[in-house]
Amino acid sequence: MFIIAISIVLGCTSPLLRTEASTSGIRAAEEVGAAGVPQASLHLLLAKEELEKAIEFSKNDERKKAESMLLRSEVDAELAVALSREDTEKIEGRAAVARVRQLRQDNSPTPVNPL
Amino acid sequence: MKTYSISILVCAAFIAGCAAHAPRELVNAREVYRRASTGPAAQVAPAELHVATQALDKAEKSFKEDPDSYVTRDLAYIAQRRAEIAEATASIIFEQKGNTLAKKDYQEMQTKIVEQTKQDLTQTRTALAESERSGESSAAKLSVEQDARIASDQRAATAQTDRIAAENRALAAQAALAKLGEVKNEPRGIVVTLSGSLLFASNVTTLLPAAMARLDQVAEVLLNNSERRLMIEGHTDSQGTNSHNLQLSQGRADAVRSYFIQKHYRANLIQAQGFGETHPIADNSSAEGRANNRRVEIIIERDPTVSSQ
Numbered sequence: 181m182f183i184i185a186i187s188i189v190l191g192c193t194s195p196l197l198r199t200e201a202s203t204s205g206i207r208a209a210e211e212v213g214a215a216g217v218p219q220a221s222l223h224l225l226l227a228k229e230e231l232e233k234a235i236e237f238s239k240n241d242e243r244k245k246a247e248s249m250l251l252r253s254e255v256d257a258e259l260a261v262a263l264s265r266e267d268t269e270k271i272e273g274r275a276a277v278a279r280v281r282q283l284r285q286d287n288s289p290t291p292v293n294p295l
Numbered sequence: 296m297k298t299y300s301i302s303i304l305v306c307a308a309f310i311a312g313c314a315a316h317a318p319r320e321l322v323n324a325r326e327v328y329r330r331a332s333t334g335p336a337a338q339v340a341p342a343e344l345h346v347a348t349q350a351l352d353k354a355e356k357s358f359k360e361d362p363d364s365y366v367t368r369d370l371a372y373i374a375q376r377r378a379e380i381a382e383a384t385a386s387i388i389f390e391q392k393g394n395t396l397a398k399k400d401y402q403e404m405q406t407k408i409v410e411q412t413k414q415d416l417t418q419t420r421t422a423l424a425e426s427e428r429s430g431e432s433s434a435a436k437l438s439v440e441q442d443a444r445i446a447s448d449q450r451a452a453t454a455q456t457d458r459i460a461a462e463n464r465a466l467a468a469q470a471a472l473a474k475l476g477e478v479k480n481e482p483r484g485i486v487v488t489l490s491g492s493l494l495f496a497s498n499v500t501t502l503l504p505a506a507m508a509r510l511d512q513v514a515e516v517l518l519n520n521s522e523r524r525l526m527i528e529g530h531t532d533s534q535g536t537n538s539h540n541l542q543l544s545q546g547r548a549d550a551v552r553s554y555f556i557q558k559h560y561r562a563n564l565i566q567a568q569g570f571g572e573t574h575p576i577a578d579n580s581s582a583e584g585r586a587n588n589r590r591v592e593i594i595i596e597r598d599p600t601v602s603s604q
Contacts, residue, residue, distance in 0.1 A: 223376075248369040255376040262383035269390035276397030283404050 205257030220263035227256035320371035336385035347377035491589030500546030524596035532585035545569025
C-alpha cells in the first residue's frame with residue numbers, strides 16, 4: 181500500500197525524481213520480514229520517512245535535497261534487508277546447534293546410575 | 296588494505312583537524328567505520344567494507360569542501376549505513392558458516408548413527424535368525440514328542456477300548472454259555488460242562504441230533520470269540536474198563552471238536568482229549584453221580600488282554 185501511495189504521489193510530482201531504487205529496496209525489506217525484526221524495522225521506517233521527505237523536497241522543487249534524501253532511503257532499506265537476513269541466519273544457526281545437541285543427547289549412552 | 300589504511304589516515308587527519316566542527320552524522324560514520332574496519336567485516340566482507348570506505352571518503356571530501364551542508368550530512372549518514380551494512384554482511388557470513396558447520400556436523404552424526412543402527416540391526420537380525428533356528432529346532436523336537444505322546448495315548452486308549460470290549464464279550468459269552476450248560480470260571484479258563492447224556496447215546500461217540508442244536512448254540516457263542524484256544528475234554532463214569540472209557544471219552548471229545556471245526560472254528564485252536572473215568576466230579580456209586588461224571592467239558596482259554604478276576 182505504501183509503495184502504491186508513493187507511486188500515485190510521484191505521478192503528480194516531477195517526473196525526473198527516480199525513486200525506483202528506494203521503493204524496491206523498501207519492498208525487498210518488507211518481503212524478507214524486516215518489520216518483524218526490531219533493528220531492521222527501525223531502518224525500514226527510516227527508509228519510508230526518507231522517501232516521503234524526498235518526495236516533499238521534490239514537490240518543493242528542492243531537487244538536490246530530494247535526491248540526497250532518496251540515497252538515504254535506499255541505504256536504510258538496504259540495511260533493513262541485511263539486518264533481517266542476519267536475524268534469520270542467527271535463528272537458523274541457533275536451531276542447527278540445538279538440533280546437533282539434541283541428536284548428541286539422544287544418542288549418547290545412557291549414564292549408569294551409581295546407586 | 297592500502298585503501299583502508301589511507302582512509303583511516305584521512306579519517307584520523309580529519310578527526311584531528313576538524314573534530315570540533317564535524318557534524319554529528321560524520322562523527323557517527325567515522326566511529327562505525329572504525330569499528331567495522333577493525334572487526335570481522337575486514338576479513339569476511341571486504342567488498343561491502345570497500346563500499347563503506349568509498350562512502351566515507353565522499354563524506355569527508357564533502358566535509359572538507361562544505362562542512363555544514365546537508366550534502367555532507369547525508370553523505371556521512373550514508374557512509375555510516377554502509378559501514379553498518381558491512382558489519383551486518385560479515386555477521387551474516389559468519390552465521391552462515393556456523394550454520395553450514397552445524398548442518399555438516401548434524402549430517403555426519405546422522406550418518407554415523409545410521410551406520411551404527413545398521414550394524415545393530417544386522418546383529419539383531421542375526422541373533423533373531425539364530426533364535427528362530429533354535430526355536431524351530433525346539434518346536435520340531437516338541438512336535439515329535441507331542442506326536443509320540445499322542446500316538447502313545449491313542450494306543451493306550453485303543454488298548455483300553457479293546458480290553459473293555461474283550462471283557463464285555465467275555466461276560467456276554469459267559470452269560471450266553473450259562474444258558475447252555477454249567478459254566479465255571481476256573482484258573483484254566485471258562486469251563487462249560489455239557490452232560491454226556493444230552494450229547495451222546497450210551498456207549499457211542501456219535502452226536503445226537505438234539506446235541507447238535509445245543510452245540511450250534513455253543514458254537515455261535517464261541518465263534519464270537521474265535522481267537523480263543525479251546526480244549527475239549529471227554530469224561531466217562533467208572534463203568535466198563537479204563538481203556539474202553541478212555542477210548543470212548545477221546546472219541547466223544549473228537550466228535551465235539553469236529554463239529555466245531557465244521558462250524559468254521561479254526562482247527563489249530565481246538566484240542567480234544569479223553570480222560571476216561573480219571574477225573575470224576577461226582578460219586579460213581581450212584582446213578583446221579585455217574586450221570587454227572589459222563590460229560591464233555593469245553594475249556595475256553597482266558598483272553599490274555601483281560602485281567603484275571
